[in-house]
Amino acid sequence: ERSVNVSEPESLELTVSNLKPEETYSFRVVAYNEAGPGESSAPLRIATKPDLQVPSRVESLRALALSPTSIQVSWEPPSLPNGPVLGYRLLWTESPSGKEQSVEVSGLNYKMDGLNRFTEYTVRVMAINRYGPGTASESVSVTTQSD
Numbered sequence: 001e002r003s004v005n006v007s008e009p010e011s012l013e014l015t016v017s018n019l020k021p022e023e024t025y026s027f028r029v030v031a032y033n034e035a036g037p038g039e040s041s042a043p044l045r046i047a048t049k050p051d052l053q054v055p056s057r058v059e060s061l062r063a064l065a066l067s068p069t070s071i072q073v074s075w076e077p078p079s080l081p082n083g084p085v086l087g088y089r090l091l092w093t094e095s096p097s098g099k100e101q102s103v104e105v106s107g108l109n110y111k112m113d114g115l116n117r118f119t120e121y122t123v124r125v126m127a128i129n130r131y132g133p134g135t136a137s138e139s140v141s142v143t144t145q146s147d
Contacts, residue, residue, distance in 0.1 A: 019048050024046070027043065054132055055128070056082075057135050058077060059079060062140065063121075064142065073140075075109070081129060082129055084130070088107075089105070092123045125137045
């Protein structure tokens with residue numbers, strides 16, 4: 001237990017800092033006057049919020065054209081997942097239209113199907129943990145095969 005004396009007696013609030021994330025703390029208030037301390041308030045239990053730490057970038061993103069209409073994409077998990085990775089979001093942009101699509105993926109690879117022939121696609125992947133999506137990977141460009 002630690003105590004903090006409020007230097008301005010008229011102040012009715014205090015910010016307590018340097019607490020740990022996702023911990024429960026109990027706070028009490030005691031008023032003092034020249035006769036000494038008064039009765040303690042009932043304890044107020046409050047939990048701090050989690051430290052929002054999304055995953056780092058996925059590693060070793062690779063994309064390989066398998067056919068005129070499909071691309072195989074694979075990657076390695078982030079080096080700093082900051083908790084369990086719940087899945088991945090794969091985003092791809094078609095050139096020159098700039099049309100972007102995305103899909104949620106549970107594993108470390110995905111086969112993109114139904115693509116246009118001899119078209120360049122730019123691919124990115126981001127890991128997702130309980131706090132949300134992390135930083136997107138570097139982009140990789142790949143062109144589907146021609147007939």
